[in-house]
Amino acid sequence: MKFVKTSFIPQKKINLALVDNRITSEMTNTLKKLNIDTIKTSKCENTYDAISYHPDITLIKLNDNNILVCPNMYEYYNKILSPLGFNVIKGNSPIEKKYPNNVQYNAAILGDKIIHNFNFTDEKLLNYVHENNFKKIHVNQGYCKCSICIVDENSIITSDEGIYKEVIKHGIDCLLIEKGHIDLFELNYGFIGGCSGLIDNNTLAFFGDISNHPNYKEIENFIKSKNKNIICLSKENLLDLGSLIPLI
Template identity: 60%
Template sequence: MKFLDKPFIPNKEVSLILVDKRIPKNIEDVLKNKKIEILKTCKCSEVYDAIKYHPDIVLCYLGEKNIVVAPNVYEYYEDMLNPFGFNVIKGNEFLKSKYPQNISYNVAIFGKYAVHNFKYTEENILNYINEKKLKKIDVKQGYSKCSICIVDENSIITSDEGIHKEVIKHNIDSLLIKKGHIDLFGMNYGFIGGCTGLISENELAFLGDVKKHVNYLKIKDFLDKKGKKIVILGENKLIDLGSIIPIMTRKE
C-alpha cells in the first residue's frame, strides 16, 4: 500500500480508510467487498455524542504519511497507525464539548486550497497550510470538513451558504444543495461532507443511498460533469459518520 500524497484526493484505488466506529454493518460489508480495509475510530469522550467517533473531528490527514491527532485520543491512533508507517503528530489543541472548542482539526484541504475558520485551526495543521502555500479561505463555519464534500482539486458540494459564497470567489466550482436529508446521531440533520469520501481517482462513495436525497439529480449531474462515479454504500438514508477519510492506496 502507498500513502496518499495529498489529503482526501487519491490518485488510485483506495485500500485503507478511517471511519466512525458506528458504521452500519451493511455499509462496512460493501467497503470490504471492494477490498478496502477499515480502521475504526475510538470515542472522544470530551465532545458531544453525535460526533464523538467522527474521524474528521479528532484528526487531520496532511498527506505524505503525516496525520495530526487531538491529544485527547492520541495514544489510540498512534498505536493503530504506527504499524502502517504513518507519522502521527500530537496536536496542540485539546478538544472540548462546546463549539468552537471542538473544531480545530475539522479542516477541508483540497488542491491548492484550505477552508476553515482559521481563528481556531490547530497549529500543526496551520503550519502545513502555510508551508505548502495553500490558499486559505476563511469561513465562519468551523465544521468545515463536515460541511464540504470534496469532489476534486477544484470542486465541492456543500449545503452551507457561507462556504459556498466564499469558495466561488476563488473560482472553485461549488454545488449548493439543500440543508438536511442526512442523518446524524441524535441531531436534526448531518452534513454532505460527513457522509462522503473519494475511494479512487474517479469514485465518490456515499454512506447510504444518495438517491434518497432531495437534490440527487443535481448531485448526479454535477458529478457526471466532473467524471466522478457515484458509489452507493447502503440502502438507507445518508448518514453523517464524519467523512470517509482515505489514507492509503494500492501500489499496483
C-alpha cells in the same frame, strides 16, 4: 508501502480507510466487497455523542503519510497508525465539548487550498499550511470538513451558503444543495461532507443512498460533469459519519 498523496483525494484506488466506529454492517460489507479494509475510530469522550466518533473531528490527514491528531486521541491513533508507516503528529488543541473547541482539525484540504474558520485552527495545522504555501480560504463555518463534500481539487458540494459564497470567489466550482435530509444520530440532521469520501480518483462513495436526497439529480449531474462515479455503500438513509478518510 505507498500512501495517498493528498489528504482527501486519492490518486489510485484505496484499500484502507478510517471510518466512524458506528458504521453500519451493510456499509462495511460493501467496502469489503470493494477490497477496502477499515480502521474504526475510538470515542472522544471530551465532545458530544453525535460527533464523538467522527474521524474528521479528532484528526486530519495532511499529506502523504502525515496525520495530525488532537492530543486527547493521540495515543490511540499513534498505536494503530504508526505500525502502518504513518507519521502521527500530536496537535496542540484538545477537543472539548462545545463549539468552537471541537473544530480545530475540521478543515477541508483540496489540492493546494484549505478551507476553514482560521480563528479556531490548531497551531500545528496552521504551521503546516504556511510552510507548504497553501491558499487559505476563510469561512465562518467551523465544521468545514463536515459541511464540504470534496469532488476533486477544485470542486465541492455543500449546503452551507456562507461556504458557497466564499469559495466561488476563489474559483472553486461549488454546488449548493438543501440543508438536511442526512441523519446524524440524536441531532436534527447531518452534512454532505460527513456522509461521503473519495475511494479512488474516479469514485465518490456515500454512507447511504444518495438517490433519496431531494437534490439527487443536481448532485448526480455535478459529479458526472467532473468525470466521477457515485457508489452508495448501503441502501439506508444517508448518515453523517464524519467523512471517509482514505489511508492507503
